[in-house]
Amino acid sequence: MTDASAAAQRAASIPLIVGADAGPRSAGARPDEDLLEGLNPPQREAVTYRGPALLIVAGAGSGKTSVLTRRVASLLRTREAWPSQILAITFTNKAAGEMRERVEALVGESARGMWISTFHSACVRILRREAEQFGFTKSFTIYDSGDSRALIKRLVKEHEADAFGLTPAATQSKISKLKNELADAESYARSANMSDPAERVFVELFGAYQRELQRANAFDFDDLIGQTVFLFRAFPHVADVYRRRFRHILVDEYQDTNHAQYALIHELTRPIGSDAPPLAGAGGMMIFEPDPADDPDKAGASLTVVGDSDQSIYAFRGADIRNISEFERDYPGARVVLLEQNYRSTQNILTAANAVISNNFDRKDKKLWTDVGAGEQIIGFTGYSQHDEAQFVADEVEVLRRTGLDYSQMAVFYRTNSQSRALEEIFIRSAVPYKIMGGTKFYDRAEIKDALAYLVAVSNPADEMALRRIINRPRRGIGDVTIETISRYAQDEGITFRDALANSSALGVGPKIQAAIAHLDAVLAEASEIMLPASGELAPPTAVAAGLQLLLTKGGYYDALRASKGAQDEARIENLDELVAVAREFARNNPEGTVLDFLTEVALVSDADDLEDASGSVSLMTLHTAKGLEYDAVFVTGVEEDLIPHRISAGEPGGPQEERRLFYVGITRARKRLYLSLAMTRAQFGEVTVAMPSRFLQEIPNELMHWRQSPGDVNSRGGTQSRALNARRQSGSGFGGSGGGQRYGDDLVPLPRSARREPGAIDRFANKIPAKVRDNGDMELAPGDRIRHDDFGEGRVDAVTGEGAKRVAHVRFDSAGPKKLLIKIAPISKL
DNA sequence: CGCTCGTCCATTTTT
DNA sequence: TGGACGAGCG
Numbered sequence A: 001m002t003d004a005s006a007a008a009q010r011a012a013s014i015p016l017i018v019g020a021d022a023g024p025r026s027a028g029a030r031p032d033e034d035l036l037e038g039l040n041p042p043q044r045e046a047v048t049y050r051g052p053a054l055l056i057v058a059g060a061g062s063g064k065t066s067v068l069t070r071r072v073a074s075l076l077r078t079r080e081a082w083p084s085q086i087l088a089i090t091f092t093n094k095a096a097g098e099m100r101e102r103v104e105a106l107v108g109e110s111a112r113g114m115w116i117s118t119f120h121s122a123c124v125r126i127l128r129r130e131a132e133q134f135g136f137t138k139s140f141t142i143y144d145s146g147d148s149r150a151l152i153k154r155l156v157k158e159h160e161a162d163a164f165g166l167t168p169a170a171t172q173s174k175i176s177k178l179k180n181e182l183a184d185a186e187s188y189a190r191s192a193n194m195s196d197p198a199e200r201v202f203v204e205l206f207g208a209y210q211r212e213l214q215r216a217n218a219f220d221f222d223d224l225i226g227q228t229v230f231l232f233r234a235f236p237h238v239a240d241v242y243r244r245r246f247r248h249i250l251v252d253e254y255q256d257t258n259h260a261q262y263a264l265i266h267e268l269t270r271p272i273g274s275d276a277p278p279l280a281g282a283g284g285m286m287i288f289e290p291d292p293a294d295d296p297d298k299a300g301a302s303l304t305v306v307g308d309s310d311q312s313i314y315a316f317r318g319a320d321i322r323n324i325s326e327f328e329r330d331y332p333g334a335r336v337v338l339l340e341q342n343y344r345s346t347q348n349i350l351t352a353a354n355a356v357i358s359n360n361f362d363r364k365d366k367k368l369w370t371d372v373g374a375g376e377q378i379i380g381f382t383g384y385s386q387h388d389e390a391q392f393v394a395d396e397v398e399v400l401r402r403t404g405l406d407y408s409q410m411a412v413f414y415r416t417n418s419q420s421r422a423l424e425e426i427f428i429r430s431a432v433p434y435k436i437m438g439g440t441k442f443y444d445r446a447e448i449k450d451a452l453a454y455l456v457a458v459s460n461p462a463d464e465m466a467l468r469r470i471i472n473r474p475r476r477g478i479g480d481v482t483i484e485t486i487s488r489y490a491q492d493e494g495i496t497f498r499d500a501l502a503n504s505s506a507l508g509v510g511p512k513i514q515a516a517i518a519h520l521d522a523v524l525a526e527a528s529e530i531m532l533p534a535s536g537e538l539a540p541p542t543a544v545a546a547g548l549q550l551l552l553t554k555g556g557y558y559d560a561l562r563a564s565k566g567a568q569d570e571a572r573i574e575n576l577d578e579l580v581a582v583a584r585e586f587a588r589n590n591p592e593g594t595v596l597d598f599l600t601e602v603a604l605v606s607d608a609d610d611l612e613d614a615s616g617s618v619s620l621m622t623l624h625t626a627k628g629l630e631y632d633a634v635f636v637t638g639v640e641e642d643l644i645p646h647r648i649s650a651g652e653p654g655g656p657q658e659e660r661r662l663f664y665v666g667i668t669r670a671r672k673r674l675y676l677s678l679a680m681t682r683a684q685f686g687e688v689t690v691a692m693p694s695r696f697l698q699e700i701p702n703e704l705m706h707w708r709q710s711p712g713d714v715n716s717r718g719g720t721q722s723r724a725l726n727a728r729r730q731s732g733s734g735f736g737g738s739g740g741g742q743r744y745g746d747d748l749v750p751l752p753r754s755a756r757r758e759p760g761a762i763d764r765f766a767n768k769i770p771a772k773v774r775d776n777g778d779m780e781l782a783p784g785d786r787i788r789h790d791d792f793g794e795g796r797v798d799a800v801t802g803e804g805a806k807r808v809a810h811v812r813f814d815s816a817g818p819k820k821l822l823i824k825i826a827p828i829s830k831l
Numbered sequence B: 001c002g003c004t005c006g007t008c009c010a011t012t013t014t015t
Numbered sequence C: 001t002g003g004a005c006g007a008g009c010g
Helices: A002-020 A041-048 A064-077 A093-111 A119-132 A145-158 A168-180 A185-191 A197-215 A223-234 A236-245 A261-267 A348-358 A386-402 A417-429 A446-459 A464-470 A479-491 A497-502 A511-531 A543-554 A558-564 A568-590 A595-604 A655-666 A693-700 A711-715 A723-730 A736-738
Strands: A053-058 A086-090 A115-118 A139-142 A218-220 A248-251 A302-307 A333-340 A380-381 A410-414 A434-436 A618-622 A631-636 A670-679 A681-684 A688-691 A705-709 A785-791 A793-801 A808-811 A817-822 A828-830
Touching: A002 A248, A041 A064, A041 A333, A053 A064, A053 A785, A064 A086, A064 A093, A064 A248, A064 A302, A064 A417, A086 A119, A115 A119, A115 A655, A119 A223, A119 A236, A119 A261, A139 A145, A139 A223, A139 A817, A145 A168, A145 A197, A145 A464, A145 A681, A168 A197, A168 A261, A168 A410, A197 A218, A197 A736, A218 A723, A223 A236, A223 A248, A223 A261, A236 A261, A248 A261, A333 A464, A348 A380, A348 A655, A348 A670, A348 A693, A380 A711, A386 A410, A386 A417, A386 A631, A386 A681, A410 A417, A417 A618, A434 A543, A434 A711, A446 A464, A446 A511, A446 A543, A446 A568, A446 A595, A464 A497, A479 A497, A497 A511, A511 A543, A543 A568, A543 A595, A558 A568, A568 A595, A568 A723, A595 A817, A631 A723, A681 A808, A705 A711
Parallel strands: A053 A302, A053 A333, A086 A115, A086 A248, A139 A218, A248 A302, A380 A670, A380 A705, A410 A618, A410 A631, A434 A618, A631 A670
Antiparallel strands: A681 A688, A785 A793, A785 A828, A793 A808, A808 A817
């Protein structure tokens, strides 16, 4: 490592030299002095340390982004690096955009030329340049998980693999996991138990899948990383190009990198020109022999990684926490800087967060602290149903709003996307402006995928999947039979599916179908002239939008939608118009952008409208999406067993711990106010189930919490009338009308309030929450039984539906009328 | 070949 | 609850 330390010394000495001619800045000061303003000592070190490897362990809210951007700015300001020598990897496109902005704000124009992007975007850029090296073309398609699922589904069917328990979903996830480990079909076969027929079939599928991708000139998400690693290993001279170029590599959210990403970084930071040609296809194992690169000019790039193992929440998709915990072993001599001071939250919030996360064993103890004071207590609330819970959130949002807090400073988190429904309903009804972040379905809509498939069909004629998708959309009378005919013809003639379309007359299909094929072929050809001018000249910026417009119009897509009277078809047209608008916008931002660039962007930017600001509205998102964000007020909803921790995680090794980290991430997003809410009952899959408070709630010290309504309050006598029903009236808004119980007629009837308790008394439930839940045990009820309800009085059971804890009694009360009650928890007794 | 209706299915997190 | 898919009919 002498070379490395030499490089470190060299690098470290530069600022001092440069400092002498710091130009406009005050004489003698470091040119990056202003960048260090307001930083605490560890932060300063994180910005100024120079060496081959630096690990910044950055607790939540410790100013990590600020440190990272200043470090980049400092490198530029001191002329230690040209912008083009910097590669900064972030986890999301949004984070990349923000980082670029912040660096630009610090150093201005000179930020241009830096690569600041996600792993995936960076790899696409590299692959577009180098694809020809190994049997792809630069027009390759990027398959998103839906595309690859479709392909896998077809292969599973062809191989009759489901007979071996290989469902498309299982196959896809297994392949993905393997690719994240840099394994391919061959290397996997070597280690697999091939006497197991299911394994043999899987290997077969894996291999076929990969061949199909190659044939289609396509990469799936995992390939973008894995194939780049493969490229670097198989072609050292190519790798050297990038090693020479990127002298400073920074990786954010390092705890969430998977093995392939780790390997990519490792390849990029190796000394230049020192590769022993690796064995092709040697997936899986990596050997890092110390490279005797004596020439300091060949030293590897300097690497900075930032992360927090307490915030590792992507193990389920291959993130390997060891990448960060063993960083010092992988990069001997690495400097480690710890950022523990928190600049975001109040001490109460941090204490709660520390308390929760400390229940994870096998972690380095780390305690966030702040000097801003204790702050407000954490508010707890238990709703009767998820609607009730949502109404609490909506009401509280309004209260906060009236105290002057902007909507954009509030966020609501949930574990699963499906939970957003109830929130949305209530927010709409309560006229609370909101915006759902992430999970944008725009690019998942069928019509959008169709439209994009048209573009792919033009830009990457090898992509048969895209062609198959659009060949009969809109309906052209080309069914499976015809498709098979075309496919066979192509195979016989040794041409591509796309080229077969151009020979429609030779296919031997009926005249009507032949004409349809010829027409489609002509439209595709015309569009390709617009978007891909032959003679190497650049297409005009408008080409993508124009080509798309043409495809949709002449392809008959618009007409078909207009002709149909389906209710959603109008919306589909609007969505397509929106896509065209997106293409125009893209052209404005990227005057030289090609159709490929456009497709890349939409493939990798999952939620394009994330870039739009959410100003003026409350943000709703999953806990995963929340990572890296912060808000003055945060609502974590659905804090229930089986939700967080999610029930599926229970069986998986490390699952509950990861769930705890997820909860921790949610808590630590809050600056000033934190709300934790749950519901006693939750309707999922159309069934009402009884929910139990999350175990994580009990890990928060009592004195930090103020329960507006504890789980005990809801079911012990009295309960509350659903806030969803009465809150509006309480808050004096004129919104009462829609309130009545009828709105919830199909829902379980909330328990009306008979006696109001002093809320917030924590001693009574003392977080021994589950014990407080009313439980009627296995009370047996049958039609005809008479029962007494604490609030509704006496009634007669009409029917009993459901099973176990979900049994529901349909009761006709003498005075209160018909109600549905969950037998297990309703305050009832048999007469 | 296309459409409708019915069934059945599955429901974690995402670049 | 609702979304996806298959069988069966027009």
